[in-house]
Amino acid sequence: MADFLSAYSIQTWLESCPQGYLMETEYGHKAGEAEPELLLTNEVLREETIRSTVQLVVGERCALAASSGLINAAPDEGSKRFLATQTLDEARHVEVFTHRLYDLGVRKNELETVIKQYANPNLVKFAEILLEKVDRKDFIAGVVGQNIVLEGMAFSVFEMLHALSQQMNPKFAHTLSGTIADERRHVGFGENRIGSLIKEHPEKKAEIEGMQRDMSYFMLATFADAFRNNRAAAEFDQLNVGRARADYQGVDLSTMAPEAMEDVLADTVLKEFKTRLGRIGLEYQTPTRP
Amino acid sequence: MSGRSTPAPPTDIHDLDPQQFLEEVHSFDFWFEAVEGYLSGLTHGHKPDTPEAVLGDVERDQLITVLCNYCVGETAALEGASGLIAIAPNRLAKVFLSTQVVDEGRHLEVFLHRLRDLGVADPDSEVERRASRSLQLFKRRLLELVAGKDWEAAIFAQNVILESLEFAVFHSHAQTADPITREVLSGVVKDERRHIGFGENELGRRLRVSPHIRSRIGQVKKELDHLVLETLEETMRHLGSPRDEHERLGRAYLESVERLGFP
Numbered sequence: 013m014a015d016f017l018s019a020y021s022i023q024t025w026l027e028s029c030p031q032g033y034l035m036e037t038e039y040g041h042k043a044g045e046a047e048p049e050l051l052l053t054n055e056v057l058r059e060e061t062i063r064s065t066v067q068l069v070v071g072e073r074c075a076l077a078a079s080s081g082l083i084n085a086a087p088d089e090g091s092k093r094f095l096a097t098q099t100l101d102e103a104r105h106v107e108v109f110t111h112r113l114y115d116l117g118v119r120k121n122e123l124e125t126v127i128k129q130y131a132n133p134n135l136v137k138f139a140e141i142l143l144e145k146v147d148r149k150d151f152i153a154g155v156v157g158q159n160i161v162l163e164g165m166a167f168s169v170f171e172m173l174h175a176l177s178q179q180m181n182p183k184f185a186h187t188l189s190g191t192i193a194d195e196r197r198h199v200g201f202g203e204n205r206i207g208s209l210i211k212e213h214p215e216k217k218a219e220i221e222g223m224q225r226d227m228s229y230f231m232l233a234t235f236a237d238a239f240r241n242n243r244a245a246a247e248f249d250q251l252n253v254g255r256a257r258a259d260y261q262g263v264d265l266s267t268m269a270p271e272a273m274e275d276v277l278a279d280t281v282l283k284e285f286k287t288r289l290g291r292i293g294l295e296y297q298t299p300t301r302p
Numbered sequence: 303m304s305g306r307s308t309p310a311p312p313t314d315i316h317d318l319d320p321q322q323f324l325e326e327v328h329s330f331d332f333w334f335e336a337v338e339g340y341l342s343g344l345t346h347g348h349k350p351d352t353p354e355a356v357l358g359d360v361e362r363d364q365l366i367t368v369l370c371n372y373c374v375g376e377t378a379a380l381e382g383a384s385g386l387i388a389i390a391p392n393r394l395a396k397v398f399l400s401t402q403v404v405d406e407g408r409h410l411e412v413f414l415h416r417l418r419d420l421g422v423a424d425p426d427s428e429v430e431r432r433a434s435r436s437l438q439l440f441k442r443r444l445l446e447l448v449a450g451k452d453w454e455a456a457i458f459a460q461n462v463i464l465e466s467l468e469f470a471v472f473h474s475h476a477q478t479a480d481p482i483t484r485e486v487l488s489g490v491v492k493d494e495r496r497h498i499g500f501g502e503n504e505l506g507r508r509l510r511v512s513p514h515i516r517s518r519i520g521q522v523k524k525e526l527d528h529l530v531l532e533t534l535e536e537t538m539r540h541l542g543s544p545r546d547e548h549e550r551l552g553r554a555y556l557e558s559v560e561r562l563g564f565p
Contacts, residue, residue: 022404022407022408022411023408026341030334030338031338038331039331076400077387077388080384080385080387080399080400080403081387083381083403084381084384084385088426089410089426092377092381092407092410093407093410093411095384096380096384096404096406096408097404097407099384099403099404100330100400100403100404102400103397103401106393106396106397107330107393107397123393
C-alpha cells in the first residue's frame with residue numbers, strides 16, 4: 013500500500029497539479045478569457061447557464077465537505093495526506109465555479125440566495141446520503157460514495173460539458189479541463205485504496221451497495237430535471253444558432269435532443285460505476301429510473 | 303506563478319475593501335502564488351542537492367524524537383484544520399482552511415520523509431512510540447473542540463495556540479538545525495505565519511463584534527497553556543537548547559497569544 017500511496021503524495025500533487033496543468037491559469041482558465049457574449053445577453057441562456065453552474069457548485073461543496081470530513085476517519089497517514097490534496101482540489105472547484113457565477117452576473121451578496129433558488133433538490137438528497145456516511149466517520153462507505161460515485165458522476169458530467177463547450181465556450185472548456193484532470197486522480201485513489209479495505213470488511217458490502225443504488229437514483233433524477241426542463245436547446249433553435257459539433261462517447265451531441273443526451277450521460281455514468289465497483293469487489297445495484 | 307495573473311492588481315492589497323481583500327487572500331490563487339515562491343524547486347521541502355550533515359548517534363536520536371513530535375503536532379493540525387472546514391461560517395474561510403489542510407499534510411509528509419532519511423524504517427510506529435504525552439493531550443482537546451463545532455474556541459486552539467507553538471519551536475530549531483532540516487523548517491515556518499494571520503484576523507473581527515466570547519476563549523487558553531508550555535520544555539530539552547532559550551520561547555508564545563488580548 014505504501015508504494016501505491018507514494019503516487020498520491022503531496023509532492024507529486026504539487027508538481028503535477030498547481031505546478032503542472034494549472035500553470036498559467038486564472039480561476040481555472042486562461043487569463044483574459046470571457047463567457048460568450050450570447051450567454052451574457054440572452055436572458056434564457058444566462059439563466060439556464062446559472063442554473064447548471066449552481067449544480068456544479070452544490071456538487072463541489074458536497075465534495076469539499078466529504079473529503080475534508082474523511083481525513084479524520086482515514087485509517088492511515090498516506091490516505092490522510094492524499095485527502096488533504098483532494099480537499100484543496102475540491103475547494104478550488106468551488107472557487108472556480110463560484111467565480112463563473114460572478115462572471116455570469118450574479119452579485120456577490122446574492123450568491124447564497126441564487127444557489128438556494130436553483131439547487132436541484134435531488135442533487136441535495138444525493139449529497140445528504142454521502143454526508144451522512146461522512147458524519148458517521150465511515151471511511152469505506154465515504155470513499156466509495158465520494159471517490160467512486162460522486163467523482164465518477166462529476167467526471168462524466170464534466171467531460172460532456174467539456175465536449176459541448178470546446179467550440180462554443182473555450183473559457184469554460186479550459187476550466188473544465190483542470191477539474192477533469194483532478195477528478196481522474198480522485199477516482200484512481202478511490203479504486204486503489206478501497207479494494208483492499210472491502211476485502212477486510214466484507215460485512216460492509218450490502219450497506220455500501222445500497223448507498224450506491226440510492227445515490228444513483230437521485231443522480232438520475234437530477235439528470236432528468238436538468239435535461240427535460242432545460243430551455244436552452246429550444247432557445248438556440250429559436251435563435252437559429254447552429255450548435256458546434258460536440259463529440260462525446262461516440263455521438264455528436266449537437267444533433268441530439270436533450271432527452272437523448274440525458275440517456276447517453278446516464279448510460280455512461282452507470283456503466284462506469286459498474287466497471288469501477290466491480291474492480292473493488294462490489295456488486296453494482298441497478299437504480300430505479302425516475 | 304507568473305501567469306496566474308489577476309486583472310489590474312492594485313498597488314497594495316490592503317487598499318482593497320474588506321470583503322474584496324478576503325476574496326483575494328483566501329483564494330487558491332493567492333495560496334499558490336505564496337507557496338510557489340518558496341517551494342519551487344524543492345523536493346520534500348529542501349533543495350535536492352543540499353548535503354546531509356554527519357550526525358552523532360545521540361544527536362541523531364534526539365532529532366528523531368523531535369521530528370516524531372513534530373509529526374504529532376502536524377497530524378493534530380491536519381485533522382483539526384480539515385474538521386474546521388465543516389464548521390467554517392463562510393465559503394472564503396472554507397477555501398482558506400482547505401489551503402491550510404494541504405499545508406499541514408505537506409508538513410507531515412516532509413517530516414516523515416526526513417525521518418526516513420535519518421534511517422527510521424517505520425516512521426508511523428516510531429512516532430507513536432516517541433510521542434509526547436502533553437502534545438497528545440493537546441491534540442485530543444483540540445479535536446474535541448472541533449467535534450463540538452465550537453468555531454471560535456477551535457480556531458483559537460488551532461490557528462492561534464497550536465500554530466504559535468509550532469512557529470516558535472520551528473523558528474528556534476531552524477537556527478541550529480542541520481542544513482536539510484533547516485530548509486524543511488524554513489518552508490514550514492512561512493506557512494505557519496499565514497495560518498496565524500488567518501486565526502488572528504478571524505478571531506479579532508469576531509471579538510470586536512461579540513466581546514462576550516472572550517471569556518470562553520480565555521478558559522480554553524487557561525486549559526491549554528500548561529500543555530503548550532510542557533511541550534515546549536520537552537522539545538527544547540531534546541534539542542539540547544540552553545535554559546534561557548526555553549524561557550524565551552515560552553514568553554514568545556505567551557506574547558503572541560496576548561496580542562489578541564488574552565493575558
